[in-house]
Amino acid sequence: MTAPEQVSVRVRFERFPATVKGAFIIRGEDRDPHQVVLRESRVVAVDGRTARPLSMGLATLDVAPHHDVFVPFELGVTDLDPGWYGFVCDLDVDGVAVSSPGDKRFVVAWPRGTVRRGQVGIGKELRLGTATTVRIEQLECGGDSIKLHLSVMPPGRPTVKLSADGNRLEILRVEADEASGRVRVTAYPLLRSHNSLTIGLKGRGRGVCASVDIPLL
Numbered sequence: 001m002t003a004p005e006q007v008s009v010r011v012r013f014e015r016f017p018a019t020v021k022g023a024f025i026i027r028g029e030d031r032d033p034h035q036v037v038l039r040e041s042r043v044v045a046v047d048g049r050t051a052r053p054l055s056m057g058l059a060t061l062d063v064a065p066h067h068d069v070f071v072p073f074e075l076g077v078t079d080l081d082p083g084w085y086g087f088v089c090d091l092d093v094d095g096v097a098v099s100s101p102g103d104k105r106f107v108v109a110w111p112r113g114t115v116r117r118g119q120v121g122i123g124k125e126l127r128l129g130t131a132t133t134v135r136i137e138q139l140e141c142g143g144d145s146i147k148l149h150l151s152v153m154p155p156g157r158p159t160v161k162l163s164a165d166g167n168r169l170e171i172l173r174v175e176a177d178e179a180s181g182r183v184r185v186t187a188y189p190l191l192r193s194h195n196s197l198t199i200g201l202k203g204r205g206r207g208v209c210a211s212v213d214i215p216l217l
Contacts, residue, residue: 005030006094007063011087011102018078020106023070024089028063036061036069037092043075046084046105047170047188054087082110084144084172084188105172107144116141116190116216126210128158128203136199136212141190145172148185148199155181161200162187164216169197190216 008029013022026036038059044051054073061069087102120139127133133153140147146169152158157176162169162185173186190197200211 006032006034007036007091009089009091009100009102011104013073013104013106015106018076020075020077021073023072024087024102026061026063026069026071026091028065028067031065033065034063034094036063038071038089039092039097040090041073042088043080043085044088045081046086046172050081050083050085052080077106077108080108082108084170109144110189110191112143114191114193115143116146116192116194117143120214120216122214124212124214126201126212128201128210129205129208132156132158132203132208134158134201134210136214139197139214143189145186145189148187150183150185152176152181152183155179156203157183159202160185161202163198163200164190164194165196166198 006029008027010025011022012025013020024041028034038061041054041056042051043054054075056073059071063069084105084107086105089100091098091100118141120141122136122138124136125133135151137149137151155178160171160174162171169188171185171187175184194216196216197214198211199214200209202209
C-alpha cells in the first residue's frame with residue numbers, strides 16, 4: 001500500500017518458464033482523483049543482493065476514485081540467480097514521491113538436486129525468559145523453501161532468525177495462530193551441502209533469547 005489514504009499499489013502476474021508477465025494495479029482509495037507518475041519500477045531479490053530496473057517508460061496516470069489503472073510489464077528471468085523476488089515502484093502521487101513494494105513474489109528455482117527435501121522431526125524445547133516455552137516440532141524441506149513448525153506457550157510470536165552453516169537464510173513469511181500458539185516460518189531452502197541449521201529465537205524484553213543447532217544428516 002502506498003499513501004493509504006490516497007492510492008494503493010498491487011502487482012499481479014503469471015510465471016512462465018522464461019518470463020514473468022503481469023501488471024501493476026494502481027487504485028484510488030479515497031474520494032478524490034489523483035495524478036500518479038510512475039517514475040521507475042524494478043525487480044528486487046528478497047535478500048537485497050539483486051535489483052534490476054524493468055523496461056518501462058515514464059507513465060503519467062489519472063487515477064479516479066475507487067478505480068484500478070493497469071500498467072503492464074514483462075520481465076525475462078533466465079539470467080536471474082536462484083532466489084525469491086518481488087517488485088518495487090517509485091511513484092509521484094500528486095507531486096509527492098513515494099516508494100511502494102508489490103504484494104506478490106515469484107521464485108527462480110534452485111538447480112534440481114542441490115536442495116534438501118523431506119521432513120525432519122526435531123522435538124526440541126527452548127525457554128525464552130521465565131514464562132515462554134517454544135517447542136520446535138518439525139522442519140519441512142522443499143525445492144523452493146523450508147517450513148519450520150513451532151509451538152509457543154503461552155501463545156505469542158517470537159522473532160525467528162535462521163542460518164545454515166553460519167549463513168543467514170532469508171525468512172519469507174511468519175504465520176502465527178494466536179489461539180493455539182502454533183507458528184509456521186517459511187524461509188529460503190536448505191542446500192544438500194549444508195551441514196547444520198541454527199534456529200535463533202527472541203522474545204519480548206532485553207536478553208530474552210535462545211538458539212539451537214540442528215544437524216543435517
